[in-house]
Amino acid sequence: MKKNTGARRAASALMIACLMVPQALMAQSAIDESPNEWAMVGDLLVARPVGLVMTAGGAAVWLVSLPFTLLAGHAGEAAETLVLGPGESTFMRCLGCRNTGYTNKDVESIRAAREADSASE
Numbered sequence: 001m002k003k004n005t006g007a008r009r010a011a012s013a014l015m016i017a018c019l020m021v022p023q024a025l026m027a028q029s030a031i032d033e034s035p036n037e038w039a040m041v042g043d044l045l046v047a048r049p050v051g052l053v054m055t056a057g058g059a060a061v062w063l064v065s066l067p068f069t070l071l072a073g074h075a076g077e078a079a080e081t082l083v084l085g086p087g088e089s090t091f092m093r094c095l096g097c098r099n100t101g102y103t104n105k106d107v108e109s110i111r112a113a114r115e116a117d118s119a120s121e
Contacts, residue, residue, distance in 0.1 A: 035096025043096045051090030058082035 035043075062069075062082040069075040093100045 035094075040096035048090060051086055054086040055083060055090055058086050 059082070062078055065078060066075060069078045088100050
């Protein structure tokens with residue numbers, strides 16, 4: 001009898017997890033271009049220091065694995081995965097944003113600054 005209830009619990013947990021996965025995937029694909037103050041504070045105090053540690057740790061691991069990856073011819077791929085990926089997510093996104101790169105606000109301000117510079121010349 002006890003084995004049967006354990007199997008039911010496991011099946012229920014699996015079903016709940018399967019129902020939650022698509023919602024989590026949709027939430028990750030959403031672009032948040034105007035994060036709130038809590039997202040900014042959490043990013044500044046938690047995500048950026050963790051990203052910095054991951055970048056430094058990835059550089060150390062890449063350096064240790066460099067002789068092997070050079071022999072295999074995949075040093076660039078290893079550097080991309082271990083150093084550049086964490087570095088980009090740490091330093092190349094706005095405070096509180098989830099996606100790396102420029103937001104629409106950044107692109108507009110860069111265009112306006114370029115137009116102002118070209119007009120003043």
